[in-house]
Amino acid sequence: MTLLEVKNIEMQYAQRPFMFKRGQEAPVLQGVTFSLQEGECLGIVGQSGSGKSTLGRIILGIERPTKGEVLFQGINLYETTSKHKKIIRRDLQAVFQNSYHSFNPKHTIFEIVEEPLLNFEQFSKTERQHKVRELLDCVELESTIAQKNPSQLSGGQQQRVNIARALALNPKLIVLDEAISSLDMILQKHIIQLLQTLQKDMQLAYIFISHDLQATRYMSDRIVVMEHGQLVEEIGKDEAYKHPASLELYNAILPSHPRERTKKFFR
Amino acid sequence: MSLLRKERANVKRLFSLTILLVIGLLGLFAPVLMPHDPLAVDISKKFLAPSWDYPFGTDHLGRCVFSRMLLAIRYSLGSALVIQIVAILLAILVGAFVALKRGIVDYLFIRICDILLAFPTLVLAFGLLGLLGPSLKNVLIALVFTQFIYYSRLIRGLFIGLNEKDFIQAARISGTSGIKLIIRHYIPNLLPPIVTIVVLDIGKVILEIAGFSFIGLGVQAPIPEWGMMVNEGKQYIRQHPELMLYPGLAIVLVVLLLNHLASSFKKLG
Numbered sequence: 001m002t003l004l005e006v007k008n009i010e011m012q013y014a015q016r017p018f019m020f021k022r023g024q025e026a027p028v029l030q031g032v033t034f035s036l037q038e039g040e041c042l043g044i045v046g047q048s049g050s051g052k053s054t055l056g057r058i059i060l061g062i063e064r065p066t067k068g069e070v071l072f073q074g075i076n077l078y079e080t081t082s083k084h085k086k087i088i089r090r091d092l093q094a095v096f097q098n099s100y101h102s103f104n105p106k107h108t109i110f111e112i113v114e115e116p117l118l119n120f121e122q123f124s125k126t127e128r129q130h131k132v133r134e135l136l137d138c139v140e141l142e143s144t145i146a147q148k149n150p151s152q153l154s155g156g157q158q159q160r161v162n163i164a165r166a167l168a169l170n171p172k173l174i175v176l177d178e179a180i181s182s183l184d185m186i187l188q189k190h191i192i193q194l195l196q197t198l199q200k201d202m203q204l205a206y207i208f209i210s211h212d213l214q215a216t217r218y219m220s221d222r223i224v225v226m227e228h229g230q231l232v233e234e235i236g237k238d239e240a241y242k243h244p245a246s247l248e249l250y251n252a253i254l255p256s257h258p259r260e261r262t263k264k265f266f267r
Numbered sequence: 268m269s270l271l272r273k274e275r276a277n278v279k280r281l282f283s284l285t286i287l288l289v290i291g292l293l294g295l296f297a298p299v300l301m302p303h304d305p306l307a308v309d310i311s312k313k314f315l316a317p318s319w320d321y322p323f324g325t326d327h328l329g330r331c332v333f334s335r336m337l338l339a340i341r342y343s344l345g346s347a348l349v350i351q352i353v354a355i356l357l358a359i360l361v362g363a364f365v366a367l368k369r370g371i372v373d374y375l376f377i378r379i380c381d382i383l384l385a386f387p388t389l390v391l392a393f394g395l396l397g398l399l400g401p402s403l404k405n406v407l408i409a410l411v412f413t414q415f416i417y418y419s420r421l422i423r424g425l426f427i428g429l430n431e432k433d434f435i436q437a438a439r440i441s442g443t444s445g446i447k448l449i450i451r452h453y454i455p456n457l458l459p460p461i462v463t464i465v466v467l468d469i470g471k472v473i474l475e476i477a478g479f480s481f482i483g484l485g486v487q488a489p490i491p492e493w494g495m496m497v498n499e500g501k502q503y504i505r506q507h508p509e510l511m512l513y514p515g516l517a518i519v520l521v522v523l524l525l526n527h528l529a530s531s532f533k534k535l536g
Contacts, residue, residue, distance in 0.1 A: 057436075062436055062439060062440070086442065089440070089442045090442070092440075093440060093441075094437070094440050096436070096437065098433055101432065101433040102433045102434050102436075102437040103434055104434045104438070104451075104452050104455070104456065105434075105456070106455040106456060115438065115441045115443060115451075116441040116442055118443075119441060119442035119443055120442055162437075165437070168441075169442075
């Protein structure tokens with residue numbers, strides 16, 4: 001079943017909010033259309049500034065697009081009553097790139113993971129504590145870190161806490177906006193594996209936004225490539241890239257064994 | 268932040284806080300502590316020198332200066348405190364509203380603030396007092412208004428600075444919105460600058476109240492207030508300079524201590 005439909009999204013930032021409108025800037029997004037099935041993982045790749053993150057924010061309902069509509073389970077995100085919006089909010093969660101900055105520095109890990117529960121569930125304090133412990137266990141963290149501050153955690157732990165918070169409400173879709181890009185290779189692998197197990201266990205759909213082609217290919221069922229705010233190519237899991245923009249990205253991947261190339265050079 | 272500097276700021280804060288607290292308590296318990304009725308006129312006892320009975324002597328109407336000084340704490344420090352608290356609470360409400368709303372509301376708000384802030388606060392307060400008439404209540408209204416404009420603009424700026432922060436976005440995605448978002452995320456992270464500026468400005472407000480009273484626009488006789496007492500003492504500055512000195516020094520002391528306290532808050536961050 002179709003979970004998310006994005007139709008003809010256009011995004012333009014106006015120079016001034018109200019009076020003295022100057023010429024409009026070049027559009028950040030133009031005619032972006034795609035759909036996502038339940039339990040699917042869609043990769044979105046593109047260079048910096050191609051509009052990936054803006055698209056992510058529009059899907060999340062944080063930023064209103066200039067034109068076009070986002071349908072989540074058939075409901076238009078930007079034309080609903082606040083009651084409907086609250087229901088959508090439960091099913092639509094996110095993990096951002098900078099894990100540390102996604103936490104209120106004044107809160108403990110417990111308070112951070114508990115926040116969605118406070119907003120949506122009528123749990124008692126002990127029930128919340130139990131649920132938070134369960135969530136931390138879910139992302140392979142010890143429950144003892146619950147009383148720590150975000151700054152006392154390592155990058156990998158922080159990103160796990162972010163994932164735990166996103167999972168708290170049993171969402172249907174998680175937008176992963178460069179969620180693993182700031183982690184080292186080994187951690188990236190761990191987090192990807194964790195995300196994949198969670199996807200299987202909880203029938204999650206992901207939108208995996210990244211500039212990392214290899215990780216995206218590993219994660220996604222389908223990949224779309226963006227350039228200058230437009231979708232230029234859509235390929236399946238095992239298809240090859242064809243569009244020049246995709247090939248440029250593909251060719252920019254550093255070889256895993258650079259020495260072999262030096263040998264060739266001397267030959 | 269080195270430990271030593273933090274420690275020094277701590278000592279500084281403790282020092283000024285203690286003295287201010289003592290002054291505050293003196294004002295709070297003034298009715299119990301006053302040796303004489305501060306309003307009781309007795310011309311036969313005018314310009315008495317300090318004695319055990321009258322610790323600071325008496326003024327031109329034979330009133331006990333010490334009792335008047337104690338009661339005046341309520342009118343100077345007390346009303347400055349009230350002004351600051353009311354102004355900052357209103358400012359947080361309005362500033363937060365426009366910062367979260369943005370758009371045309373925010374735009375109009377900023378323009379109105381710009382126009383009002385173009386006048387020095389004292390001139391603005393003068394204008395308001397001219398409209399409302401001189402009395403303590405109207406001084407409070409005028410100063411709350413001028414402080415409020417200044418603060419709501421400041422708070423708006425601080426809030427907008429946080430608007431785009433990842434953790435605010437993450438909180439929104441977690442379903443936190445409106446007043447909960449403000450209380451749980453904005454305020455705790457903005458408390459240090461807000462507290463610093465509010466404490467710092469208490470001194471400024473005390474000076475303004477005293478200034479209004481001095482020129483006769485504020486507290487009306489016979490209620491004692493430091494600025495008012497300076498005004499009353501100025502006619503006898505040659506014969507009895509101490510009548511101006513007591514309230515004058517009290518103002519200087521309190522304002523300096525408040526500045527000291529605010530700067531220690533700033534250093535603690």
